[in-house]
Amino acid sequence: MNCKEYKEFTEQWLTNGKLAQDVINKMETHLAACPLCREESRSFFQVINSFSRSSSLDQLPQDIMESDLRASIMAKISNKSIQFKSKKPFIYRITAVAASLIIIFGAVFGVITLQRSNQSTEVIVCFTLYAPEASTVSLVGDFTDWHPLELDLDQQGNWIKSIGLKPEQSYLYNFLINGQTWIPDPQADMNIDDGFGGKNSVINL
Amino acid sequence: MNHIESPISGVKLDNNFDDLEYISRVLQGETKAFEVLIEKYQLLIKKLAYNYLHHTEDVLDASQDIFVEIYKSLPRFDLSKGFLPWLYSVALNTLKKKYRKIKGHTLVIKKAQEQKREDIEKNEIHNRAQEDRMVVKEAVHKLPEKLREIIILYYYENLKVSEISEITGLSDENIKSRLFRARKKLKEDLQDMQPF
Numbered sequence: 343m344n345c346k347e348y349k350e351f352t353e354q355w356l357t358n359g360k361l362a363q364d365v366i367n368k369m370e371t372h373l374a375a376c377p378l379c380r381e382e383s384r385s386f387f388q389v390i391n392s393f394s395r396s397s398s399l400d401q402l403p404q405d406i407m408e409s410d411l412r413a414s415i416m417a418k419i420s421n422k423s424i425q426f427k428s429k430k431p432f433i434y435r436i437t438a439v440a441a442s443l444i445i446i447f448g449a450v451f452g453v454i455t456l457q458r459s460n461q462s463t464e465v466i467v468c469f470t471l472y473a474p475e476a477s478t479v480s481l482v483g484d485f486t487d488w489h490p491l492e493l494d495l496d497q498q499g500n501w502i503k504s505i506g507l508k509p510e511q512s513y514l515y516n517f518l519i520n521g522q523t524w525i526p527d528p529q530a531d532m533n534i535d536d537g538f539g540g541k542n543s544v545i546n547l
Numbered sequence: 548m549n550h551i552e553s554p555i556s557g558v559k560l561d562n563n564f565d566d567l568e569y570i571s572r573v574l575q576g577e578t579k580a581f582e583v584l585i586e587k588y589q590l591l592i593k594k595l596a597y598n599y600l601h602h603t604e605d606v607l608d609a610s611q612d613i614f615v616e617i618y619k620s621l622p623r624f625d626l627s628k629g630f631l632p633w634l635y636s637v638a639l640n641t642l643k644k645k646y647r648k649i650k651g652h653t654l655v656i657k658k659a660q661e662q663k664r665e666d667i668e669k670n671e672i673h674n675r676a677q678e679d680r681m682v683v684k685e686a687v688h689k690l691p692e693k694l695r696e697i698i699i700l701y702y703y704e705n706l707k708v709s710e711i712s713e714i715t716g717l718s719d720e721n722i723k724s725r726l727f728r729a730r731k732k733l734k735e736d737l738q739d740m741q742p743f
Contacts (some may be wrong), residue, residue: 385737
């Protein structure tokens with residue numbers, strides 16, 4: 343391998359990120375024999391060489407490798423008493439409704455109707471999703487502790503659930519379709535990243 | 548480049564029926580079943596955390612945080628989708644949060660590397676390849692987060708572009724572009740360094 347070929351291969355690696363191991367070996371041999379190329383790109387060759395042998399790129403130190411995390415994680419989990427299935431029904435309080443204000447967001451898929459009670463201690467929020475072909479639709483949000491709360495289907499294919507929420511707060515939620523697919527509310531006024539590659543709908547009361 | 552296997556031999560991003568069974572059992576309240584998932588994936592998670600953080604204490608700490616986060620997030624896992632991409636994405640998000648929290652992380656990395664250098668000297672082992680890897684690692688850690696993350700997944704975790712796309716939600720083209728930019732930046736950064 344000469345200097346020209348060496349440079350061509352470094353360019354090739356830059357473009358597609360891969361080189362055959364025998365090419366890398368030849369580059370290494372060239373580098374050992376050529377002070378000029380060594381001066382120019384010894385450090386860069388380290389990247390090419392290291393990345394081509396990535397299984398040994400960073401061997402875990404033995405103490406990390408050998409430490410078994412099971413006991414400590416299980417202890418953390420039980421300490422936090424995280425429960426996935428609440429046996430208790432979702433409890434919500436609805437105070438006397440004086441439908442003084444009704445706001446309707448959208449009409450095609452998700453519809454949220456807000457009715458502010460005159461006592462202003464609670465807002466009744468009607469979550470609606472038009473999904474006639476779904477077998478089940480649940481509401482899952484921070485106000486349900488992310489436990490699914492099943493919606494009721496009406497004759498028009500709308501899934502509906504009214505719940506009472508404290509005003510002056512923001513809530514995050516999703517719809518869960520057929521117990522499997524999470525979707526944000528298509529008609530929400532805002533959706534934000536949930537930090538796990540999905541979206542959460544936001545409702546500001 | 549040879550596609551080298553993940554630390555857990557044979558792990559692919561496809562779903563594994565055993566995983567789904569254990570996930571379902573955890574979701575049905577059998578917390579103990581989560582221990583099997585920890586046992587199976589702890590090496591993968593520790594390696595990812597190590598590549599991301601490079602500090603023994605933080606690695607174990609972060610790995611535990613990741614599993615707790617995975618446990619807490621399990622109800623949100625879509626059983627019809629792949630578990631491993633989801634696992635990676637929860638892990639990465641937890642690491643990003645953790646990484647941001649560490650103040651002066653460069654110092655931490657340097658300390659870890661100095662320690663490593665001392666160890667090498669102490670054992671009187673002159674391992675050029677290992678030293679090279681440390682230099683590269685340091686350069687990778689100096690990359691902007693958007694580029695560093697992709698480099699770690701591609702070169703350190705040996706994932707394919709399509710798999711990284713599944714984990715990050717980025718398009719293949721975006722990932723390829725980031726990989727190119729990262730390689731170019733590494734070249735520029737390392738050219739400024741004194742060759743040894």
